[in-house]
Amino acid sequence: MMEAGVQEKIISVINEKFEDEIIESGMIRDFFTIVLKKEKIADIIHHLYHHTETRFQFLTTLCGIHYPDQNQIAVMYQLHNLHTNQRVRLKVYLSAVRPEVNTLTTVFAGANWMERETYDFFGVRFIGHPNLKRILNVEDMIIHPLRKEYPLEDQTREDKSDLMFGR
Amino acid sequence: MIERQDHKAPVVQDEKQISYLNLGPTHPATHGIFQNVLKMDGEVIVESTPTIGYIHRAFEKLAERRPFGQITPITDRLNYCSAPINNIGWHMTVEKLLGVEIPKRVQYLRVIIMELARITDHIICNAVIGVDTGALTGFVYLFQQRELVYEIYEEICGTRLTTNIGRIGGFERDFSPKAWDKINRFLRELPEVLKEFEGLLNRNRIFMDRTIGAGGITAEKALNYSFTGPNLRAAGIDYDVRVMNPYSSYEDFDFVIPVGKNGDVYDRFMVRQEEMWQSLNIIKQAMDKLPEGPFHADVPEFYLPPKEEVYNNMEALIYHFKIVMGETEIPKGEVYHCVEGANGELGFYLISDGGRTPYRLHFRRPCFIFYQAYPEIVKGSMLSDAILTMSSMNVIAGELDA
Numbered sequence: 001m002m003e004a005g006v007q008e009k010i011i012s013v014i015n016e017k018f019e020d021e022i023i024e025s026g027m028i029r030d031f032f033t034i035v036l037k038k039e040k041i042a043d044i045i046h047h048l049y050h051h052t053e054t055r056f057q058f059l060t061t062l063c064g065i066h067y068p069d070q071n072q073i074a075v076m077y078q079l080h081n082l083h084t085n086q087r088v089r090l091k092v093y094l095s096a097v098r099p100e101v102n103t104l105t106t107v108f109a110g111a112n113w114m115e116r117e118t119y120d121f122f123g124v125r126f127i128g129h130p131n132l133k134r135i136l137n138v139e140d141m142i143i144h145p146l147r148k149e150y151p152l153e154d155q156t157r158e159d160k161s162d163l164m165f166g167r
Numbered sequence: 168m169i170e171r172q173d174h175k176a177p178v179v180q181d182e183k184q185i186s187y188l189n190l191g192p193t194h195p196a197t198h199g200i201f202q203n204v205l206k207m208d209g210e211v212i213v214e215s216t217p218t219i220g221y222i223h224r225a226f227e228k229l230a231e232r233r234p235f236g237q238i239t240p241i242t243d244r245l246n247y248c249s250a251p252i253n254n255i256g257w258h259m260t261v262e263k264l265l266g267v268e269i270p271k272r273v274q275y276l277r278v279i280i281m282e283l284a285r286i287t288d289h290i291i292c293n294a295v296i297g298v299d300t301g302a303l304t305g306f307v308y309l310f311q312q313r314e315l316v317y318e319i320y321e322e323i324c325g326t327r328l329t330t331n332i333g334r335i336g337g338f339e340r341d342f343s344p345k346a347w348d349k350i351n352r353f354l355r356e357l358p359e360v361l362k363e364f365e366g367l368l369n370r371n372r373i374f375m376d377r378t379i380g381a382g383g384i385t386a387e388k389a390l391n392y393s394f395t396g397p398n399l400r401a402a403g404i405d406y407d408v409r410v411m412n413p414y415s416s417y418e419d420f421d422f423v424i425p426v427g428k429n430g431d432v433y434d435r436f437m438v439r440q441e442e443m444w445q446s447l448n449i450i451k452q453a454m455d456k457l458p459e460g461p462f463h464a465d466v467p468e469f470y471l472p473p474k475e476e477v478y479n480n481m482e483a484l485i486y487h488f489k490i491v492m493g494e495t496e497i498p499k500g501e502v503y504h505c506v507e508g509a510n511g512e513l514g515f516y517l518i519s520d521g522g523r524t525p526y527r528l529h530f531r532r533p534c535f536i537f538y539q540a541y542p543e544i545v546k547g548s549m550l551s552d553a554i555l556t557m558s559s560m561n562v563i564a565g566e567l568d569a
Contacts, residue, residue: 028500028501029263029500029501029502031501031502031503057390058390058393059393060393060505060512060514060531061393061514061516061529061531061536063516063527063529065518065526065527066527076516078503078514078516082390082404082406082411085411085412089503108391108392108393109388109391109392109539109540110391110392110393110394110536110539110540112539113535113536113538113539114536117535121227135219135220136219136220136223136568136569137220137223138220145225145228146227146228152228152229152231152232
């Protein structure tokens, strides 16, 4: 559980350089989460990395989430300050039609494959990424399979009835 | 002397001869399905381009259609060398979402199982480092012990490699006396074998010459590449989820986090070796302090009732049906839970929208994240060191490709 003082500190560190970038913030269960505007996300993470009061210098993970009803794709970043053991989750919401966001590879070398994976599965274009290619799927695949419009099984099949227990 | 000005001497090619080597996808030295296209100058690697995804099975997509209890078997197949850690990590994620209080006994039993799994994983990695340096003997010694752990799993859950161990809420049954006997036998026998193994390799001139300085990475780079687990600790950073964010009562036990200095093959080997001793220590402490109590939490909506009750008790029958069909109520929520897997921070990021399956499940797979540093680590090293680097990083294909 993150104390209120620490949360305010992180918010103020972001606000001192990037005003009006925070859309909302709060605790989701035990995890402090900040929803940001998408334009300056890489700069904000860069700022949080170098600022002496935050020093979020470890990228735990990043991944995409598709919300077909809002026609949005969220990209979630989890940062970790290993000195004080504070974790923070940052989220940006992108349009699902043409999802684009700046790359984080300039700050974290480890973001490279994580972003490629997100591109592969959600089609999020990371602007400035050195090698934005598919990573786990075959290169000539034309869809981004983790999007919700692609069902796990072919829905036109008639030999398997999933009437009772399908989602 | 005749001047031979008209005759041109052959131009001496002073340029480097670059050749390309396709290492993998199925090469006996890569221990799994990894392809690396290596640009070679003689025996020195100039550039390496890894291709991954050969055994990609779309677990994150599969999970979006499976009820929570049925996701456990797919976590087995992430890091199949230490499947119980993945299983229990997943159970704990769901328990965190549900807000279930887990009995102390279950937590201790889980610690025992997870540390056994860590030992088997490290056994595989370190024994294989030995094999890749030409020492097959140690491999055979240690694999005998790994077999004992698999027999323990068999006694507890009935399976060996992909264990599907435990349930959401605890274990399917308490450990039998036979299982305790087997654990005791393992605790008795492993130290001797481990000492023998260390005697063979730790101060072995050939082994040291071969591994010290090979495949090294600095602490700064390791952090920047989001390394976790023994690979990060070998570089000198003492980050361990068991200590940083204790789960399953790890705060009750005394243990040391071994750290290396150079982050090379030798340091990774030594860190894993010491972790095995620490794991043994933790298992002993857990067995000494093991509290009495139930072996599962009271969560009838998720925990399958005993079979005789299903036939004789109406409620048990209803719960049984609901669990098997995956029709239980799940709270909405978003949780991240991480455990210290054998290779590093294994995280589960779970979003539930209240449906019978997760809305989104993302695995933070340590192998996937640190394998991307491989081209940089092997750049400028010899081909034989590159193979050693890969086995010492313990890249598991199942976890890499998910």
